[in-house]
Amino acid sequence: MLAELSPALIAEVQGAAKLLASKQRICILTGAGISAESGIPTFRDKQTGLWQNYRAEDLATPDAFARDPKLVWSWYQWRRKLVADKTPNPAHDALAQWQQHAESTYQQLTLITQNVDNLHEQAGSTVIHLHGNLWHNRCSQCEAPYQDKSEGASSSKDVTNFDEALLTCQHCAGYIRPDIVWFGETLPLQAWQTAEEAAAHCEVFISIGTSSLVYPAAGLAQLAKQNGAKIIEINPDPTPNTIVNITLAAKAGVVMPALIKQVMTLYS
Structure with a gap:
């Protein structure tokens, strides 16, 4: 699986896996990019x-x-x-597999999404929806x-x-x-409070397929960083975000299966 990646990306994946396997509390935020890989148009794509x-x-x-x-x-x-x-892609499947694996270990994974589809649920994940369903x-x-x-x-x-x-x-x-959640409306209170608590107490915050620049969701990475967490970004077009510690510049569906396999091997 790693052989499909470039040498530089392999090194980044291995470094990220070692970091994740050494920590207990992980907070993950997914955005439109992960669903786009399943063929779902992003919200800002031109209407047809x-x-x-x-x-x-x-x-x-x-x-x-x-x-x-x-x-x-x-x-x-x-x-x-x-x-x-539309159906889950390998990134959704990898996250679900990781969540299920974490149930038998001491790792705590909180998965949060800005997406309104149910692809995470279809893959078998438990997820917090910030923008509704x-x-x-x-x-x-x-x-x-x-x-x-x-x-x-x-x-x-x-x-x-x-x-x-x-x-x-x-x-x-x-x-x-x-x-x-429409423009001009507030995020659901319970979901946002849960997301904030997870971000504030995590040891690693992972941003997948989202720019981490649009608030209020972008504030979660900032909150995690302020409380000492390491930040990993997975995005084929990395954002100019100075708080990121590790950047995996590839599609989530390509890099996530390799990353999660490495993490579960190291954490088993």
């Missing part, structure tokens, strides 16, 4: 088809939903169609969770079809919206 004349930033807001709920709901149903057939819905008025009555209780998705007709809340008759 019927949506090419819209910017994502103009649709993902409370004001946009209040002004034209049908437009916003239709866009999210379109996004769900794009994501529905594309497959969950709630009322725009009373915020009560909404679940399609036709689905089984074991389903991880609230949406069983891609009908663009608006749904209404059974409690207050308000329009149903995706349970996503």
Whole structure:
């Protein structure tokens, strides 16, 4: 597996693995880059088809939903169609494998994501969602969770079809919206508190497929650094971030399986 990497990257992977295997508390933050490797367009990619004349930033807001709920709901149903057939890639699988391995060791792994897909869950990981979940819905008025009555209780998705007709809340008759954190909204309190606590107490913070420059999530790496943690960045296009100790400049799906295999071998 290491043979697929360049000599310089192999050396960086081995150094990162030794560091990770020597620590107990690891905090991991994933961003759009890891999902892009599964074929999911990033949020800031240019819209296509019927949506090419819209910017994502103009649709993902409370004001946009209040002004034209049908437009916003239709866009999210379109996004769900794009994501529905996507599957975890080797990076998701490696993280899930590491989490499962950690259950039998003294390592504590906290996995946090900025992504709204459920690819981490599909791979078998337990993950904290900072920006909500594309497959969950709630009322725009009373915020009560909404679940399609036709689905089984074991389903991880609230949406069983891609009908663009608006749904209404059974409690207050308000329009149903995706349970996503939109521009201008705060992150879910419990998820953010858990993420902050994990970052503040970790010994190594890993940033995967995210710039670590967009706040508030970028503040997690800063918080970890301030409390003595080492920072590892995994990104084919490294960010100009001076707090990073180890940079693995490669796609997560390429480097993560090799890194995690090394860590588990050293920690076994």
